[in-house]
Amino acid sequence: DTAVSQTPKYLVTQMGNDKSIKCEQNLGHDTMYWYKQDSKKFLKIMFSYNNKELIINETVPNRFSPKSPDKAHLNLHINSLELGDSAVYFCASSFRPGTGNTEAFFGQGTRLTVV
Amino acid sequence: KNEVEQSPQNLTAQEGEFITINCSYSVGISALHWLQQHPGGGIVSLFMLSSGKKKHGRLIATINIQEKHSSLHITASHPRDSAVYICAVTGTASKLTFGTGTRLQVTL
Numbered sequence: 001d002t003a004v005s006q007t008p009k010y011l012v013t014q015m016g017n018d019k020s021i022k023c024e025q026n027l028g029h030d031t032m033y034w035y036k037q038d039s040k041k042f043l044k045i046m047f048s049y050n051n052k053e054l055i056i057n058e059t060v061p062n063r064f065s066p067k068s069p070d071k072a073h074l075n076l077h078i079n080s081l082e083l084g085d086s087a088v089y090f091c092a093s094s095f096r097p098g099t100g101n102t103e104a105f106f107g108q109g110t111r112l113t114v115v
Numbered sequence: 116k117n118e119v120e121q122s123p124q125n126l127t128a129q130e131g132e133f134i135t136i137n138c139s140y141s142v143g144i145s146a147l148h149w150l151q152q153h154p155g156g157g158i159v160s161l162f163m164l165s166s167g168k169k170k171h172g173r174l175i176a177t178i179n180i181q182e183k184h185s186s187l188h189i190t191a192s193h194p195r196d197s198a199v200y201i202c203a204v205t206g207t208a209s210k211l212t213f214g215t216g217t218r219l220q221v222t223l
Contacts, residue, residue, distance in 0.1 A: 033210065041152075041199060043213040056210050090158060092211075102146050102205045106158040 003027050006091045006107035013081055014115055021076045021110045023091030029105075031055075031096045032074035034066060037088040037109070046089075049074050050096050081114045088112070118142050121202050121214035128221050134189040136217045138202030141183065148211065149176050149187050150201040158201070161187070192221045 006023040013019050025032065033056075034046040048056035052068045063079045074093075078085060091107040119140045128134050138147070149161040162169050162176040164185075169176050173192075178185040189196055202214040 035211075040215075042215055043201065043203075043211075045210040045212070048210050058210075088156060092158075097145050097205050097207070101163070103160050103163040104148065104203075104211060105160060106150075109156045109158070111156070 003105045004091060004093055004107040006089075006110055008110060009108060010111050010113075012113045012115065015081055015083060017081050018077070018079045019081060019112070020078070021089055021091075021112075023074050023076070023107055025072055025091075025093040025105070027093060027105060029093035029095055030071055031094050032068065032071070033092045033094075033104070034074065034076050035090045035092060037090060039087070043090070047074075047076075078112075081112075083114050086112055086114045117215065118212050119202055119204055119214040121200075121217050123217060124215065125218045126220070128192050128219070130193055130221055130223050132192050132221075134192050134196075134219065134221075136187045136200050136202075136219070138185045138187070138214055139183060140185075140202075140204050140212075142204065142206050142212070144204040144206055146205040147178055147185050148203040148205070149185075150203060152199040152201060152216070154198070161200075189219075194221045194223060197221050 004025045031050045033048045037043045046060045047066045049068045065077045067075045088109045092104045094104040146165045152158045173190045175188040199216045201216045203211040
């Protein structure tokens with residue numbers, strides 16, 4: 001029944017490793033997002049996909065690569081993890097702006113800790 | 116300067132008090148969102164509005180498009196309302212731009 005689900009909820013890994021976070025939504029939305037919440041709790045957009053197409057990439061390092069196999073999934077792969085990547089990552093979905101209803105639904109967040 | 120500013124940053128209230136959290140934005144928007152983040156971390160959408168006023172239970176959200184300002188009100192506050200309340204706007208691009216959040220603590 002979960003609208004937006006992301007896994008895992010917690011991820012602890014060593015520097016230099018490669019890891020993925022998965023996100024799936026069952027709301028029929030056509031737009032999905034990845035947001036990063038830093039230690040000061042400030043949320044910032046990383047990527048936005050509309051119908052599997054990348055439409056926003058906000059100066060995120062190339063080590064971060066989103067993959068959208070279909071419009072219900074948006075996964076985030078991170079190469080060569082660094083200490084500064086430690087944060088909470090939120091997936092979200094909505095209908096695209098201009099459709100009249102852009103209410104966003106969020107996943108539970110993935111707390112990534114790089115040691 | 117952040118495109119979305121919230122005030123206050125921190126707010127402590129006693130149970131039963133009427134609470135107001137303010138949000139000002141400096142960009143053109145198609146919608147404004149109020150979100151709630153509990154200590155457990157999950158984010159829940161409370162309201163999405165583009166004009167006027169919406170009410171849900173003890174929560175009321177208003178927006179003034181001309182003044183680029185929105186308020187979130189909580190009537191008869193309760194300790195379970197303790198959370199971080201985040202204002203966010205949908206601009207012309209397909210993304211949310213967030214305020215820094217207001218940490219609310221309601222005590223008995």
